[in-house]
Amino acid sequence: MSSNGKEDGLRIGVFVCDCGLNIAGTVDTADVTEFAQTLDDVVCAVRNKYTCADPGQNEIKHAIKEHRLNRVVVASCTPLQHEPTFRACVAEAGLNPYLMEMANLREHCSWVHPNDWTGATAKAKDLVASAVARARFLQPQEELTVPVTQRALVIGGGIAGMEAALELGAQGHQVTLVEREASIGGIMAQLDKTYPTMDCSI
Amino acid sequence: MDEVEGYIGNFTAKIRKKARYVNPDLCNACGECAKICPVIKPDEYQLGLGSRKAIYIPFPQAVPSVYVLNMQDCLGNAPIACGKCYEACEQQAINYDDADEIITRQFGAVIVAIGLDVYDPTEMDEYGYTRFDNVITSMEFERLICAGGPTAGHFIRPSDHQCPQRIGFIQCVGSRNPKVGRPYCSNICCMNTIKDCLLLADHYPDVKNTVFYQDIRAFGKSFEDMFQRSKAAGTRYVRGLPGDIEENPDTHNLTLTVENTTNGQIERHEFDMVVLSVGVVPPRDRDKLSKLFTLSKTSDGFFMESHPKLKPIDAPTRGVYFAGFCEAPKDIKDSVCQAGMASSRVGALLNAGKINIEAITCRIDPEACTKCGVCASVCPYGAIVWEKGQVAAVIEAACAGCGNCGSACQFGAITMRHFTDDQLLAQVRAILHEDPADKVFVFACNWCSYSGGDMAGIGRMEYPASNRVVRTMCSARVSEEMVLEAFRCGAPVVLVSGCHYADCHYITANRQTVKRVQRLWDKLEKAGVRPERLQLEWISAAEGQKFAKVMKQMEELRKTVTQDEIDHAMKALAPKPKKAKTAKKQEEEAPAPAG
Numbered sequence: 199m200s201s202n203g204k205e206d207g208l209r210i211g212v213f214v215c216d217c218g219l220n221i222a223g224t225v226d227t228a229d230v231t232e233f234a235q236t237l238d239d240v241v242c243a244v245r246n247k248y249t250c251a252d253p254g255q256n257e258i259k260h261a262i263k264e265h266r267l268n269r270v271v272v273a274s275c276t277p278l279q280h281e282p283t284f285r286a287c288v289a290e291a292g293l294n295p296y297l298m299e300m301a302n303l304r305e306h307c308s309w310v311h312p313n314d315w316t317g318a319t320a321k322a323k324d325l326v327a328s329a330v331a332r333a334r335f336l337q338p339q340e341e342l343t344v345p346v347t348q349r350a351l352v353i354g355g356g357i358a359g360m361e362a363a364l365e366l367g368a369q370g371h372q373v374t375l376v377e378r379e380a381s382i383g384g385i386m387a388q389l390d391k392t393y394p395t396m397d398c399s400i
Numbered sequence: 401m402d403e404v405e406g407y408i409g410n411f412t413a414k415i416r417k418k419a420r421y422v423n424p425d426l427c428n429a430c431g432e433c434a435k436i437c438p439v440i441k442p443d444e445y446q447l448g449l450g451s452r453k454a455i456y457i458p459f460p461q462a463v464p465s466v467y468v469l470n471m472q473d474c475l476g477n478a479p480i481a482c483g484k485c486y487e488a489c490e491q492q493a494i495n496y497d498d499a500d501e502i503i504t505r506q507f508g509a510v511i512v513a514i515g516l517d518v519y520d521p522t523e524m525d526e527y528g529y530t531r532f533d534n535v536i537t538s539m540e541f542e543r544l545i546c547a548g549g550p551t552a553g554h555f556i557r558p559s560d561h562q563c564p565q566r567i568g569f570i571q572c573v574g575s576r577n578p579k580v581g582r583p584y585c586s587n588i589c590c591m592n593t594i595k596d597c598l599l600l601a602d603h604y605p606d607v608k609n610t611v612f613y614q615d616i617r618a619f620g621k622s623f624e625d626m627f628q629r630s631k632a633a634g635t636r637y638v639r640g641l642p643g644d645i646e647e648n649p650d651t652h653n654l655t656l657t658v659e660n661t662t663n664g665q666i667e668r669h670e671f672d673m674v675v676l677s678v679g680v681v682p683p684r685d686r687d688k689l690s691k692l693f694t695l696s697k698t699s700d701g702f703f704m705e706s707h708p709k710l711k712p713i714d715a716p717t718r719g720v721y722f723a724g725f726c727e728a729p730k731d732i733k734d735s736v737c738q739a740g741m742a743s744s745r746v747g748a749l750l751n752a753g754k755i756n757i758e759a760i761t762c763r764i765d766p767e768a769c770t771k772c773g774v775c776a777s778v779c780p781y782g783a784i785v786w787e788k789g790q791v792a793a794v795i796e797a798a799c800a801g802c803g804n805c806g807s808a809c810q811f812g813a814i815t816m817r818h819f820t821d822d823q824l825l826a827q828v829r830a831i832l833h834e835d836p837a838d839k840v841f842v843f844a845c846n847w848c849s850y851s852g853g854d855m856a857g858i859g860r861m862e863y864p865a866s867n868r869v870v871r872t873m874c875s876a877r878v879s880e881e882m883v884l885e886a887f888r889c890g891a892p893v894v895l896v897s898g899c900h901y902a903d904c905h906y907i908t909a910n911r912q913t914v915k916r917v918q919r920l921w922d923k924l925e926k927a928g929v930r931p932e933r934l935q936l937e938w939i940s941a942a943e944g945q946k947f948a949k950v951m952k953q954m955e956e957l958r959k960t961v962t963q964d965e966i967d968h969a970m971k972a973l974a975p976k977p978k979k980a981k982t983a984k985k986q987e988e989e990a991p992a993p994a995g
Contacts, residue, residue, distance in 0.1 A: 276850075276854045276857070277871070278706075278707075278846075278850070278851060278854060279707065279710070296759060296818055302853075302854075302869075304857060305853065305854040305856075305857030305858065306853050306854070306857060306869055307865075309857040309858070309860055310856055310857050310860070310861060310862055310863055310865075310948070311862065311863075311864075311865040312860070312862065313862070314864075314865045317864070317865030317866070318865050320865070321865045321866075321867075321868065324830075324831050324839075324868050325868070327830045327831065327833065328827040328830045328831045328868070328870065329827075330830070331826035331827050331829065331830035332823045332824075332826055332827050332830075334826060335820060335822040335823040335826055336818070336823065337817075337818075337820075339759030339817055339818060340759060341756040341757060341758065341759045342756070342757045342759070342761075342796055342797060343754050343755070343756050343757075344407075344408075344409050344410060344754065344755060344757055344797060345409060345410070345753065345754050346408075346409035346410075346508040346509070346749055346750055346752065346753055346754055346755055347409060347410055347411070347506040347507055347508040348508060348750055348753075349505070349506065349507050349508060350507060350508060350509050350510070350511065350743075350746045350750065351411065351413060351505075351507040351509070351510045351511070352510075352511045352513060352723075353401060353510065353511065353512050353513060353514055353689065354512065354513035354514040354515055354723075354724070354726070356513060356515040356724060356725075356735075357724065357732055357735050357736065357739075358513040358515070358723035358724025358725065358726075358735040358736070358738060358739045359511070359513035359514075359515075359723065359724070359739070360739075361723070361735070361736050361739035361740065361743075362511045362513060362723045362739035362740075362742050362743045362746075363511075363743075365739065365740055365743035365744075365747075366743045366746060366747060369743070369747045371746070371747060371750050374415070374505060374507070376401060376415055378685070379458065380420065380458050380462070380468040381457075381458040381459065381462035381463055381464070382463050383458075383459070383461075383462070383463065384515050385515060385516065385518070386732060387445075387459060387461070388445060388447070388539065388542060388543065389542050389546075390542045390543075390545050390546035390547075390549070390599070391595060391599055392595070392732055393591045393592065393594070393595040393623075393626060393731075394591070394595075394620070394621070394622045394623060394626055396595065396598065396599070400459075400461045
């Protein structure tokens with residue numbers, strides 16, 4: 199540890215994604231990549247056309263080995279979409295998945311500032327700087343593995359609930375179906391004929 | 401469903417098994433009880449168009465095929481008053497002393513399939529649903545044309561029990577109508593009406609059907625074919641929704657006034673009967689289920705999925721899945737498809753037998769802990785064990801990772817894994833390293849506000865590029881120190897945003913957010929800093945529009961903050977000398993500015 203609390207020997211790789219033109223159409227990704235290169239502890243900054251595609255992921259894995267990266271920042275889309283993808287990617291290259299951080303240049307930047315090239319690019323740089331700053335303090339984490347109780351609960355005995363319960367039963371699982379009314383069937387049971395087959399609902 | 405606790409793989413649910421007052425193992429559905437029961441009530445299954453007894457079977461094909469006694473209707477709660485069914489039951493299946501039973505059971509995964517409710521058109525008084533006998537809903541139509549219905553399938557109109565010869569259908573009643581708070585398309589009503597017209601043409605070839613619509617949405621497999629067949633069978637389609645309905649008090653016939661939008665003419669049409677093609681509304685148990693499983697809803701009121709395309713049946717709460725209408729209006733086929741997908745997801749989880757929990761839980765440093773117990777008092781999950789005079793300890797499997805405890809601990813004894821103070825403060829400093837006066841600083845919670853930002857992106861809702869968002873799992877992870885640090889770094893304005901107050905993903909954690917922000921407002925005021933420079937907003941995951949609007953408002957607010965104000969706040973909020981030791985310690989721990 200150095201005096202400011204961050205780890206010594208940090209080697210951060212930054213991967214800036216064009217996402218086709220989704221990001222690169224609004225954000226100067228070349229400029230953002232160049233900027234990332236200037237940040238402390240960043241040893242490589244790479245721009246990809248599609249970071250989530252195999253070539254993009256391979257580039258990350260390759261860079262982890264070549265540059266002995268111990269932190270990875272992916273500047274692409276929302277972590278709610280691709281965090282699992284890139285965690286798995288760095289794990290395959292031998293890094294703990296919690297040493298990967300994302301900067302959201304698409305949903306939170308390029309898609310909402312389509313008419314502000316300068317503003318969006320400046321914002322993208324800040325988001326990358328923020329992710330790199332956070333990455334410096336990331337620590338490997340071990341996930342807790344818990345057992346899964348071998349029974350499913352289905353709430354609602356209409357067509358969807360009945361179908362789900364039957365399907366789970368057919369797979370050999372125990373299911374508890376909970377229905378508010380005295381009979382299953384739901385609203386569908388009140389219909390006469392149903393489209394497009396024009397046959398009875400019950 | 402009474403209570404649910406736990407997490408993916410390990411839910412514990414308390415289910416209330418309602419008293420039936422009829423033993424399902426003994427009842428053979430002979431019906432002698434209902435024959436003798438003297439109580440007559442409107443039959444819910446027949447939508448009040450028929451009647452049932454206090455003891456009844458919901459409908460002939462009911463599952464289980466067992467009678468049920470409605471104790472609110474029954475005279476025999478004190479058996480002396482009646483008790484006729486008890487005497488009539490040869491199986492001795494009736495038990496007036498039956499009581500609700502609470503079943504506690506463990507589950508690995510949950511499928512929520514609570515369906516829908518049908519729109520009640522009473523409020524649209526222009527259509528006279530409550531005033532005119534011969535105005536019915538499309539659901540009532542189903543019962544009237546059904547062989548198992550109150551008229552045994554003879555389609556008659558309520559006023560004189562004659563078969564109507566001219567029937568008008570009005571589409572979009574309670575759908576695509578912002579005036580009644582239902583702006584969404586209910587998905588099924590166009591095809592349902594087309595089906596009704598085909599049924600009528602089949603049963604009563606002389607009946608003339610006219611459908612009033614704004615658009616016919618017949619987009620599914622073989623739907624267009626049905627639409628064309630209904631036209632060929634004589635159904636007339638008029639583009640335009642009637643403004644009102646008048647009744648002739650003598651004949652009880654109905655006259656509709658409508659602007660035919662294909663030719664711009666005002667037309668009047670007379671009918672023997674009018675069917676309101678009613679839309680659908682979110683199920684009445686939605687809010688209850690939302691609370692039990694911390695689920696969100698989209699702007700139309702149906703449950704919010706994790707991703708509109710890629711995780712259309714996954715709830716944001718892991719281990720919970722949606723099937724059917726409760727996620728969005730859809731027809732039977734789509735409900736069946738979704739149910740299959742949900743069961744496949746659950747099957748995969750159960751087959752795996754184990755699941756990894758994200759390593760975002762808190763750790764307590766026993767040496768730094770001062771045994772004050774504040775962390776235990778703010779934990780919404782009871783995941784921190786503490787007794788007076790004892791060091792607090794975390795039950796890791798119960799910790800959901802909101803980080804509230806980390807923000808509440810004044811002694812730096814709690815580390816919120818993967819969302820540590822160091823990590824978040826480093827982000828604050830990096831973002832405000834250059835030109836802080838131009839930036840709107842935002843903390844957004846993962847589940848709602850950050851996702852709301854994503855939704856703004858998906859919807860391409862433009863807003864100023866001045867904002868900089870730092871993600872935390874919960875707004876309660878945002879400590880006073882983090883907000884103060886942003887102002888110290890020169891932020892003109894700071895926004896703390898989270899799930900709506902009653903919809904916090906971490907049950908009640910955001911109540912602490914409110915308390916923390918209120919304390920900060922006091923502190924800012926005392927320091928001579930305009931409190932409104934710190935804002936608190938609730939933005940749900942579905943509220944992309946609100947996210948964009950709030951960002952615009954924050955930018956307007958930012959423009960009102962002068963450089964003098966920023967400079968003053970930087971000085972006034974600097975750590976006070978009496979906390980010199982703490983400040984020094986923080987300085988030691990603080991990272992170098994980025995870049």
